[in-house]
Amino acid sequence: MHRFRYTILKFSCIFFVIQLNTIFSQQNKIIIQDNWDQTTDKLAHSTTSFGIYYTLRYFDFSRLETLITASLIGLSYEVYQINDPRETDSDFKGISIQDMGYNSLGIIIAFGFDHFISATKTNFNRNLKEKSYKRSKPN
Numbered sequence: 622m623h624r625f626r627y628t629i630l631k632f633s634c635i636f637f638v639i640q641l642n643t644i645f646s647q648q649n650k651i652i653i654q655d656n657w658d659q660t661t662d663k664l665a666h667s668t669t670s671f672g673i674y675y676t677l678r679y680f681d682f683s684r685l686e687t688l689i690t691a692s693l694i695g696l697s698y699e700v701y702q703i704n705d706p707r708e709t710d711s712d713f714k715g716i717s718i719q720d721m722g723y724n725s726l727g728i729i730i731a732f733g734f735d736h737f738i739s740a741t742k743t744n745f746n747r748n749l750k751e752k753s754y755k756r757s758k759p760n
Contacts, residue, residue, distance in 0.1 A: 626682055633693045640700035651703050653715035663723045670695050670727030678735060688728060695724035 657663075673694055677687040699716045708714050 625680075626686060630686060630690060633690055633697075636697055637693050640697050651715045653717050655717040655719040657719050657722070663720065666695070666720050666723040667727035667730075670724040671731040674728050674731035674735070684732065684735065688732065691728050691731075692725070695721065695728070699724075 670691055673691045674687055677690055678684075682690065699721055702708065702717075703715055705714060
């Protein structure tokens with residue numbers, strides 16, 4: 622599984638570099654005017670980033686690998702939107718800093734849940750072991 626994670630991380634980095642080249646070769650303005658209002662698009666960014674984080678954790682990525690990979694995927698999608706062929710309105714072609722903020726929010730919330738759930742599981746298992754030890758120990 623370690624080899625799989627390394628391969629995924631390597632391909633993510635390559636994809637990220639290619640996307641950066643796209644940014645620098647872009648002639649038009651690439652950062653679009655946006656706002657922080659909670660819209661369906663912003664909700665989609667945060668929940669997708671949350672889901673990506675947990676999907677990677679399910680496949681036994683470390684927390685650091687998961688944070689980096691989920692962030693790169695979110696950034697790569699924003700960079701992709703610069704030249705998205707499906708987007709007909711030129712006002713929406715580009716990178717939205719606010720979308721990246723919502724991506725980060727989803728990842729941070731997922732990280733918090735992950736940390737809380739891991740701590741709870743550890744404490745629960747420790748308490749179970751202590752109780753079973755007390756029961757098996759003769760008085």
